[in-house]
Amino acid sequence: MKILMMILAVAASTAFAQSNVYRRVKVTGDRVSLRAQPGLEGELLDRAMRGEEMPYIDHTNGWYAVQAPSNLNFWVFGNYVDNGKVLPKKLNVRSGPSQNYNVVTIVLRDELVDVRGEFNGWLKIAPPKGTRVWISSDYSEILQPARPETAAAPEEEPQPEPVVEEELKEEAGADQSASEAPAFLMSLDKSRKQGVNDEYPGIIRRANPGLYKLVLKTDTFEETICLIRGEINQMEKFLNYPVLLKGRIYWVKGVDVPVMIPTHIIPNPILSE
Numbered sequence: 001m002k003i004l005m006m007i008l009a010v011a012a013s014t015a016f017a018q019s020n021v022y023r024r025v026k027v028t029g030d031r032v033s034l035r036a037q038p039g040l041e042g043e044l045l046d047r048a049m050r051g052e053e054m055p056y057i058d059h060t061n062g063w064y065a066v067q068a069p070s071n072l073n074f075w076v077f078g079n080y081v082d083n084g085k086v087l088p089k090k091l092n093v094r095s096g097p098s099q100n101y102n103v104v105t106i107v108l109r110d111e112l113v114d115v116r117g118e119f120n121g122w123l124k125i126a127p128p129k130g131t132r133v134w135i136s137s138d139y140s141e142i143l144q145p146a147r148p149e150t151a152a153a154p155e156e157e158p159q160p161e162p163v164v165e166e167e168l169k170e171e172a173g174a175d176q177s178a179s180e181a182p183a184f185l186m187s188l189d190k191s192r193k194q195g196v197n198d199e200y201p202g203i204i205r206r207a208n209p210g211l212y213k214l215v216l217k218t219d220t221f222e223e224t225i226c227l228i229r230g231e232i233n234q235m236e237k238f239l240n241y242p243v244l245l246k247g248r249i250y251w252v253k254g255v256d257v258p259v260m261i262p263t264h265i266i267p268n269p270i271l272s273e
Contacts, residue, residue, distance in 0.1 A: 023056035023216055023223065025064050029139030034072075036095035036102035038063035038134040043095045043102050045072055045133055054135075056142055056216060057201050058242050063134045064142070068127035073116060074104060078123045086111045093131065097122035105131045105244070106266065130201045130244045192251040198260070199246040200225050204238050214245055214260070227259045234265070243267055 027048045035042035038060050046069070048054070054066035068074075075097045080087050086107050094101040097119045107113060107128050114126035188194055202214040202225050212228040212235045228235065228245070247262035 024053045024143045025056045025066050025135065025140050026143050027052045027054075027135070027140050032135060032139040034066075034069075034133045034135055035063075036104050036133065038065070042134060045095060048135065048140075053143065057132050058203070058217070059137065062137050064137055064140055065132040065134055068104070068131040068133045070127060072127050072133070073124045074127055074131065075101070075122045075124055076107070076113060078118060078121050081113060081115070081123055084112045084115055086113065093125070093128060097124070104133065108246075108264065130199055132201065187253045189251040189253050194250050196249050197247070197263075198249045198258075199244060199264075200260075201242070201244050203240060203242050204228065204235060204245075205240065212239075213257075214243075224257050226257050227255070228262060229259055230262045234262075238265055238267065241267060 027050055030050050031047040032050075033044050034046045034048055036045055037043075048069075054069065057065040057067060059065065075094045076086075076091055080091050086109055089109050090106050091108075092103045093105045093107060095104055105128055111128070113123070113128060115123050116126060117124035200214055202216050203222075205213050205215050205222070207213040207224075207227055212230060214225045214228060215222040216225060217223075226245075226249070244264075244266040245260060245262055246264040246266070247260045249258045249260055251258055
């Protein structure tokens with residue numbers, strides 16, 4: 001397979017000096033509805049109590065998307081799961097045991113789901129990572145952590161060490177491929193584990209030339225979750241769009257957020273039948 005070599009510039013820049021504290025949404029009302037979709041038409045999943053806090057993901061039209069609490073149950077069609085492993089390329093996760101219920105997220109082939117029960121051919125599962133539910137902004141508020149401090153520049157410029165990664169040719173959600181995401185030369189932080197598969201929800205923005213970033217946003221400012229080293233045409237298709245990003249994580253000296261080489265980009269991440 002063709003090996004593409006690029007150089008990832010490692011500079012201590014205030015653009016990359018971000019806090020690792022995620023935004024959270026605090027419930028301000030009593031028994032506030034958590035819904036499968038941003039609107040009163042979305043199925044009622046549970047009720048949140050005053051003072052509860054949940055990780056913030058996004059917002060639209062007076063509704064906040066938050067990470068689904070672990071106690072919620074979702075459903076997948078049992079014929080498409082074998083011993084907890086997803087069989088089809090993409091599988092809808094629904095708010096109830098029927099195709100009449102809302103799709104809340106999707107899972108991909110070979111992913112594992114935590115099965116909690118079964119009903120009429122449908123499997124009850126724990127919320128997959130990145131699953132979002134919705135709460136009205138009339139009865140909740142975004143908590144604003146302290147602004148991140150500017151990182152001090154390193155005393156010595158790190159010397160790059162060659163690390164070769166083969167180009168990626170994996171399927172992406174919604175039939176979009178993150179192919180030809182280049183390998184790179186960089187100065188790795190050897191104290192941290194490299195190349196671990198992970199996934200983050202957020203919005204794709206441009207960063208330094210040749211790089212993108214995934215952010216969580218509030219009404220007043222944005223926080224970078226990770227930098228993205230991906231194929232430019234692919235990244236531009238999803239620019240400024242909410243996605244679930246999956247890929248391999250690397251840690252670079254002088255940068256306090258990880259760098260991801262994406263393997264899957266899932267828009268929204270909701271897939272209709």
